[in-house]
Amino acid sequence: MRIIPKEVETLWTLFTAPVIWAGHFLACYALAAIWCAKRGDLGFAVVQAGIVAMTLAALAMIVLSGWLAWRQWGFGTNDPPHDDPTATDRNLFQGFATLLLCGLSFVAVLYVALPLLFIDGCSS
Amino acid sequence: MAIAGGFIWLTVIGLLAHATRHERTPIDERVASRLIFWGGAAIPSLLLFLLLGYALWLMPGLRPFARAGEANGLRIEVTGEQFWWRVAYHPADGGVPILSANEIRLPVGERVEFLLKSTDVIHSFWIPALGGKMDMIPGRVNRLSLLATKPGTYRGPCAEYCGTSHALMTFTAVAMQPAAFREWLAVRANPSPGASLPGRDIFLRNGCGACHRVAGTQAEGGVGPDLSHMGSRGTIGAGVLTTDDEAVRSFIAHPHLIKPGSKMPDFNMLPQQDIAEIASWLKGLE
Numbered sequence: 324m325r326i327i328p329k330e331v332e333t334l335w336t337l338f339t340a341p342v343i344w345a346g347h348f349l350a351c352y353a354l355a356a357i358w359c360a361k362r363g364d365l366g367f368a369v370v371q372a373g374i375v376a377m378t379l380a381a382l383a384m385i386v387l388s389g390w391l392a393w394r395q396w397g398f399g400t401n402d403p404p405h406d407d408p409t410a411t412d413r414n415l416f417q418g419f420a421t422l423l424l425c426g427l428s429f430v431a432v433l434y435v436a437l438p439l440l441f442i443d444g445c446s447s
Numbered sequence: 448m449a450i451a452g453g454f455i456w457l458t459v460i461g462l463l464a465h466a467t468r469h470e471r472t473p474i475d476e477r478v479a480s481r482l483i484f485w486g487g488a489a490i491p492s493l494l495l496f497l498l499l500g501y502a503l504w505l506m507p508g509l510r511p512f513a514r515a516g517e518a519n520g521l522r523i524e525v526t527g528e529q530f531w532w533r534v535a536y537h538p539a540d541g542g543v544p545i546l547s548a549n550e551i552r553l554p555v556g557e558r559v560e561f562l563l564k565s566t567d568v569i570h571s572f573w574i575p576a577l578g579g580k581m582d583m584i585p586g587r588v589n590r591l592s593l594l595a596t597k598p599g600t601y602r603g604p605c606a607e608y609c610g611t612s613h614a615l616m617t618f619t620a621v622a623m624q625p626a627a628f629r630e631w632l633a634v635r636a637n638p639s640p641g642a643s644l645p646g647r648d649i650f651l652r653n654g655c656g657a658c659h660r661v662a663g664t665q666a667e668g669g670v671g672p673d674l675s676h677m678g679s680r681g682t683i684g685a686g687v688l689t690t691d692d693e694a695v696r697s698f699i700a701h702p703h704l705i706k707p708g709s710k711m712p713d714f715n716m717l718p719q720q721d722i723a724e725i726a727s728w729l730k731g732l733e
């Protein structure tokens with residue numbers, strides 16, 4: 324039995340990775356902003372740990388989505404362009420496009436998290 | 448950063464030149480796609496990652512106050528208002544702030560922290576010769592750290608459209624030698640001796656003091672610019688006019704002709720003589 328169906332006939336899976344990126348971006352900045360505004364007793368390390376955890380989770384989800392896309396694209400056995408007006412080509416095209424978007428989002432998530440290495444607290 | 452940018456630029460242009468010069472022999476499709484993957488995606492991402500990391504690492508140096516905490520030197524609070532700049536110098540020792548308007552002075556060779564605010568709409572503070580712009584946002588305090596390395600007089604415009612007279616909202620920034628600056632600031636901390644001219648009473652009688660402050664008089668208003676030392680400033684009306692007699696008189700008589708949308712009411716119902724008296728008194732406040 325498959326937990327994840329082999330073919331999802333919908334366009335929405337295309338946006339999974341960018342949506343994860345956007346959510347991760349929002350969550351990181353919201354977490355830091357809320358923490359800096361409230362100043363609880365917990366140290367900034369909590370924020371750092373939270374962002375690291377969210378980043379790893381986001382990357383894992385993007386990799387998963389990328390793997391599904393790769394599978395949809397047939398693990399690279401077909402070469403683009405998939406521009407015939409057939410269901411197969413539509414499917415392959417979507418898989419390939421999703422895969423590319425996954426790569427982009429993976430890098431983007433890393434760029435979003437990068438400042439964390441240099442930040443050691445709230446500015447004031 | 449510039450070196451890395453230049454290097455990348457040269458490489459790209461070099462490749463372009465190479466592509467246009469050489470005879471066109473098709474290359475193998477496998478090689479081509481590998482080239483696109485590495486040269487077009489992987490390496491640029493990696494380079495950007497490294498450059499971004501380097502830029503982020505530099506950042507604390509550009510914003511030293513974030514680390515050093517509060518009050519490590521002179522702080523100048525500038526508030527954008529339609530259509531002028533309210534200025535307050537907060538001395539390092541936490542003494543009484545010294546108020547001024549439409550002109551900023553700062554010592555050469557010392558980092559000055561600006562606290563940027565706004566009371567009405569978004570303005571943007573910018574001294575192009577000294578650094579980048581920073582928005583002034585109602586309800587927020589934005590910080591900017593500037594270091595003047597050469598003495599001189601610099602212009603600063605409002606860099607965010609803020610209403611009818613936005614283009615008439617500028618200021619001058621004067622970078623002075625530290626000793627001269629401190630002397631200048633010490634003088635501003637006290638009321639101007641001024642001349643006891645009749646203009647002073649006319650000013651007070653006509654309610655100018657409800658909006659303007661002149662240190663050492665009953666004029667304590669905070670709506671408009673502080674006029675305590677107006678005579679020693681080069682300009683009035685946030686850089687639109689000089690401080691010569693004629694200009695001061697015409698500003699008092701009809702600020703709306705000079706700066707449409709200004710919050711200062713026209714006073715052209717006052718006798719010419721009174722306006723002239725006020726103008727010469729204000730000019731004497733050095």
Ligand SMILES: [Cu+2]
Nearest residue numbers: 570605609616
């Ligand atoms: Cu403005």
